[in-house]
Amino acid sequence: MLSKKTKYGLKALTYLAGQMDNKPVQIAEIAQHENISQKFLESILLSLRKTGFLGSKKGKGGGYYLIKNPKEILMTDVMRILEGPIAMVPCVSLNFYEKCSDCPDEKTCSVHALMLKVRDSALVVYRNNTLADLVIDRS
Amino acid sequence: MLSKKTKYGLKALTYLAGQMDNKPVQIAEIAQHENISQKFLESILLSLRKTGFLGSKKGKGGGYYLIKNPKEILMTDVMRILEGPIAMVPCVSLNFYEKCSDCPDEKTCSVHALMLKVRDSALVVYRNNTLADLVIDRS
DNA sequence: TGTTTACTCTATTAAAAAGATAGGGTAATA
DNA sequence: TATTACCCTATCTTTTTAATAGAGTAAACA
Numbered sequence: 001m002l003s004k005k006t007k008y009g010l011k012a013l014t015y016l017a018g019q020m021d022n023k024p025v026q027i028a029e030i031a032q033h034e035n036i037s038q039k040f041l042e043s044i045l046l047s048l049r050k051t052g053f054l055g056s057k058k059g060k061g062g063g064y065y066l067i068k069n070p071k072e073i074l075m076t077d078v079m080r081i082l083e084g085p086i087a088m089v090p091c092v093s094l095n096f097y098e099k100c101s102d103c104p105d106e107k108t109c110s111v112h113a114l115m116l117k118v119r120d121s122a123l124v125v126y127r128n129n130t131l132a133d134l135v136i137d138r139s
Numbered sequence: 140m141l142s143k144k145t146k147y148g149l150k151a152l153t154y155l156a157g158q159m160d161n162k163p164v165q166i167a168e169i170a171q172h173e174n175i176s177q178k179f180l181e182s183i184l185l186s187l188r189k190t191g192f193l194g195s196k197k198g199k200g201g202g203y204y205l206i207k208n209p210k211e212i213l214m215t216d217v218m219r220i221l222e223g224p225i226a227m228v229p230c231v232s233l234n235f236y237e238k239c240s241d242c243p244d245e246k247t248c249s250v251h252a253l254m255l256k257v258r259d260s261a262l263v264v265y266r267n268n269t270l271a272d273l274v275i276d277r278s
Numbered sequence: 279t280g281t282t283t284a285c286t287c288t289a290t291t292a293a294a295a296a297g298a299t300a301g302g303g304t305a306a307t308a
Numbered sequence: 309t310a311t312t313a314c315c316c317t318a319t320c321t322t323t324t325t326a327a328t329a330g331a332g333t334a335a336a337c338a
Contacts, residue, residue, distance in 0.1 A: 198335030
C-alpha cells in the first residue's frame with residue numbers, strides 16, 4: 001500500500017510543477033488545494049527540500065518551489081525518498097539491500113526470484129516517468 | 140513491503156509443490172524446513188485451504204496438500220489472497236476498488252495515473268507466473 | 279474403544295509503523 | 309519591528325503486523 005506520505009508528496013510536487021511561474025507557494029495553499037493536513041505536509045516538503053528537490057523561502061511571500069525541471073525529476077528518485085525501497089523485499093533492493101534473516105540462500109528462494117521480477121517491472125515504470133509526465137496526465 | 144504472511148505463504152506453497160508425490164505434509168515439517176513460526180503458519184495454511192488452494196487431512200499421517208496443479212495456480216490469485224490488493228492505491232484496484240476519500244477526481248489525479256501504470260506492470264508479472272514457475276526457479 | 283496425532287478455531291498481546299497534532303523557534307521581508 | 313511562513317522537536321493515537329497460548333475436534337490405528 002502506498003503511504004499517505006508518498007501520495008501527498010507526489011500531489012504537492014505535481015501542484016508545484018503545474019504552476020505557471022516558479023514563484024514560492026505557501027504550504028497552506030498546497031495543503032488546502034490538495035486536501036492534505038498542513039502539519040503533515042510540512043514535514044513532507046521539508047524532506048523533499050533536504051533531498052534536493054525543493055527550495056524554500058521564508059517570510060512574507062515565501063514558500064516552496066521546484067529546484068529542477070520537472071522533466072528531470074525521475075519517479076525512481078521521488079519514490080525512494082518518499083516511500084523508501086521500490087522492492088517489496090529487502091533482499092532484492094538495489095538501494096536498500098539487506099539479507100533476509102530467515103532465508104538461508106537467496107539463489108534458491110522462490111520469493112526472491114518472484115520479487116525480483118516485480119521489482120524490475122516497477123523500475124521500468126518509475127524510470128520512464130518524470131514529474132512532467134504526471135502534470136501532463138492531468139489535462 | 141511484502142508481509143511475512145505472504146512470504147511464508149509463498150514459501151509453503153512452493154515447498155508443497157516441490158514434493159514428489161502429493162501426500163499430506165505436516166505443518167511442523169513445513170515450518171521447520173522454511174524457518175517459519177509454526178503457529179503463524181497454521182493460520183496462513185488455513186486461509187489457503189478456505190480459499191481453495193489447499194486440502195487438509197486430520198489425524199495421523201495428516202497435513203496439507205495442493206488441490207490444483209502448480210501450473211494452474213496463478214500468482215495473481217495467490218497474491219490477492221495473501222497480500223490483498225495488487226494495486227498500491229484502492230482507486231486503481233481491480234478487485235478491491237475503493238474511492239479515495241481525499242481525492243475529488245480520479246481522472247485528474249496524478250497519483251492515480253502513475254499507480255495505474257505500476258499496477259499494470261505488476262499484473263503482467265503475476266499473470267505470467269504460476270506456482271510451477273517458482274519451483275522451477277529453485278533448481 | 280481408546281489413545282495419539284495433527285488440524286481447527288478463538289482470543290490475546292506485543293511490537294512496529296503510519297498518520298496526525300501541538301507548540302515554540304527562527305529567518306526574511308516590508 | 310512586527311508579521312509572515314518556514315523550521316524543528318516531541319508527543320500521541322490508531323492501525324497493522326506478527327506472534328503466542330490454549331482449548332477443541334476429526335481421523336487413524338492398535
